[in-house]
Amino acid sequence: MSDPFTDIPDDGGSDVALAGELALGLLEGEALDEALELFNADPIFAALVAEWRLQLSVYDEEVVEARARPAVKAALEARLFGDERVPVWRRLWPWQLATGAAALAAVWFALAPVPPVTEPDAAAPVYVAELSAQDDSLRLVAAYDPAEDAIVIRRTEGQAQAGRALQLWGIAPDSLPVSIGVLPDDPDARFAVPADLADRVAGLTLAVSDEPPGGSPTGQPTGAVLAAAPLEGI
Amino acid sequence: MTDLERIEAMISRVALGDRAAFSDLYDATSAKLLGVCLRVLKDRSLAEDAMQDAYVKIWSHAGRYTSGVASPMTWLITIARNTAIDRARMRKPADNLADHDATLTATGPTPEQSTVAASLARRVTQCLAELQTDRAAAIRLAYLEGLSYADLAERFEVPLNTIRTWLRRGLMTLRACVER
Known part of the structure; x- marks a missing residue:
């Protein structure tokens, strides 16, 4: 790069000095506007500004670090990401108080892949439901996993009667039940959300019915509905 | 890393x-x-x-x-x-x-190697030390404390034009020294 400024005149309006003044933030008004115009039009001038910035950064070592109050970070994140950015686990807390540790463990299982790779997206809605039979002989917790568009179930109490099966249904408002799947023997299960229920998770009611092995032959519940509960956003 | x-x-x-x-x-x-x-x-x-x-x-x-x-x-x-x-x-x-x-x-120098950046920093520090005290002080205050020309003129008790001349000469001398 040819440097027209090695031969320094008495202050003849040198671009070197102007670039330094811009980097220092000394320019105001018209002088600032002109310098910015030059900056945008002339890559050599722009490079000068960047060089000044780098050279002046030797002073940065003098800066004494200072800790901001924790509220500053909270306010910043609220400002950038909105108030909905409440961590999943904080949202789960009141829910856990109402439902107990087993339910929390189930939702953890639903939302945190093992090994946990990333924290569940804090902005995504979390839907959970706890289904229990009137006599508590059957209890399940369910959660919707938005990352996989799946419904995750953990059976915490009870099982299918001998020679029978438990089938999970999703019932959207004003709609017939849609089969989500037959619960396996394993207490934990994960089901893809059926196409008929796509985008209808909010407001969905889950239900478990008593069915023949392999599930209802008709596509609709044929046996007793043992437990039902709406998926609720938390 | x-x-x-x-x-x-x-x-x-x-x-x-x-x-x-x-x-x-x-x-x-x-x-x-x-x-x-x-x-x-x-x-x-x-x-x-x-x-x-x-x-x-x-x-x-x-x-x-x-x-x-x-x-x-x-x-x-x-x-x-x-x-x-x-x-x-x-x-x-x-x-x-x-x-x-x-x-x-702005794209400028590329000091991705820390040695380059470190040697540049040494050079700049040296050159600042060689600068006239007042001029170096004015540059330092403008950078660290964000003083405007009006602030600087008041601080050094000199007219606005004078402070600008000082500072600009200071910058040009610094630049010439760093490139030397």
């Missing part, structure tokens, strides 16, 4: 909208950036406000940071400094913030 490389990696993740990386970047750099703002604004609560504004810009402009063009810390500090100075001079954001931000994309 050096600290600077880690910070650079965080900035590139922030550019992709990674909130966790943003949180990490804040944790790693906010003490320095608050120090920069505090030096200019002298008031803790004003400095915290300015720092918050700076991080909002960092979040939205991270994609404009070009790796290798400047030290990532220099880039972050420049944003914090400009923001604090604008606040100190009570400029309306619409006036200048956007323009200042534009200057952040």
Whole structure:
């Protein structure tokens, strides 16, 4: 790069000095506007500004670090990401108080892949439901996993009667039940959300019915509905 | 990975909208950036406000940071400094913030090797020491405390024109010395 400024005149309006003044933030008004115009039009001038910035950064070592109050970070994140950015686990807390540790463990299982790779997206809605039979002989917790568009179930109490099966249904408002799947023997299960229920998770009611092995032959519940509960956003 | 490389990696993740990386970047750099703002604004609560504004810009402009063009810390500090100075001079954001931000994309030297940056820093420090005391002091105050020409004229008790002449000559002498 040819440097027209090695031969320094008495202050003849040198671009070197102007670039330094811009980097220092000394320019105001018209002088600032002109310098910015030059900056945008002339890559050599722009490079000068960047060089000044780098050279002046030797002073940065003098800066004494200072800790901001924790509220500053909270306010910043609220400002950038909105108030909905409440961590999943904080949202789960009141829910856990109402439902107990087993339910929390189930939702953890639903939302945190093992090994946990990333924290569940804090902005995504979390839907959970706890289904229990009137006599508590059957209890399940369910959660919707938005990352996989799946419904995750953990059976915490009870099982299918001998020679029978438990089938999970999703019932959207004003709609017939849609089969989500037959619960396996394993207490934990994960089901893809059926196409008929796509985008209808909010407001969905889950239900478990008593069915023949392999599930209802008709596509609709044929046996007793043992437990039902709406998926609720938390 | 050096600290600077880690910070650079965080900035590139922030550019992709990674909130966790943003949180990490804040944790790693906010003490320095608050120090920069505090030096200019002298008031803790004003400095915290300015720092918050700076991080909002960092979040939205991270994609404009070009790796290798400047030290990532220099880039972050420049944003914090400009923001604090604008606040100190009570400029309306619409006036200048956007323009200042534009200057952040400038491509300059590429000190990706820390040895280059370190030797440049040594050179600059040496040259500042060779500069006339008043001129060096004026440059230092303009940089660290964000003083305007009017502030500097008052501080050094000289007319505005004189201070500008000092400072510009100081800059040109410094430049000639660094290139020598």
